[in-house]
Amino acid sequence: MTTPSFDAVQVGDVLPTLTLPPVDRRMLALFAGASGDHHPIHIDLDYARRAGMPDVFAHGMLGMAWLGRLLTGWAPQAQLRRFDARFQGITHLGNAIRCSGRVVEKLEVNGERCVRIAVQSANQFGQTKIAGEALVALP
Secondary structure, three states: OOOOOOOOOOOOOEOOOEEOOOOOHHHHHHHHHHHOOOOHHHOOHHHHHHOOOOOOEOOHHHHHHHHHHHHHHHOOHHHEEEEEEEEOOOOEOOOOOEEEEEEEEEEEEOOEEEEEEEEEEEOOOOOEEEEEEEEEEOO
16 A cells, blocks of 8 residues: 655545445354344344344444555554544445545645645445545544
C-alpha cells in the first residue's frame, strides 16, 4: 500500500470503492463467530420472524468493519484518528454493499496534518445503510 501524502490529497478526492458480495447466512455466521456477537436476530430465522423481521439481517458492526476496511485499504490503520458512523438502514440478506469515501476537508489536529473523510455504505439499490466520517493523519 502506498500511503497518500497530505500534500498530494485534495478535497473532493475519492477513495477506491470497496464492493462486497451479497450478504448471505454463511457470512453472518462467520461474523458472529469472529465477533462473538451471536444475537439470534442475525442468525436464527425463527427468532427474526418473531421479532417482526422477514429474515435475519447483518450485524451493524459488520457494516462498520467494511467501512474500516475501505479506510485501511487507503491509509494504514495506525493513521486512523477517529471513525464515527450513523446506522441508517438494515442490511438484509442479498444486499450487495458498496463502500465509498471522499475527502471533505484538510486540517491540522493536535499538530498533525489530517484529512476528514465522509464514508458511506449503500446496497445495490442505492439505499444508504451507514454514513459517517473518519479523521486520518497523513505524512
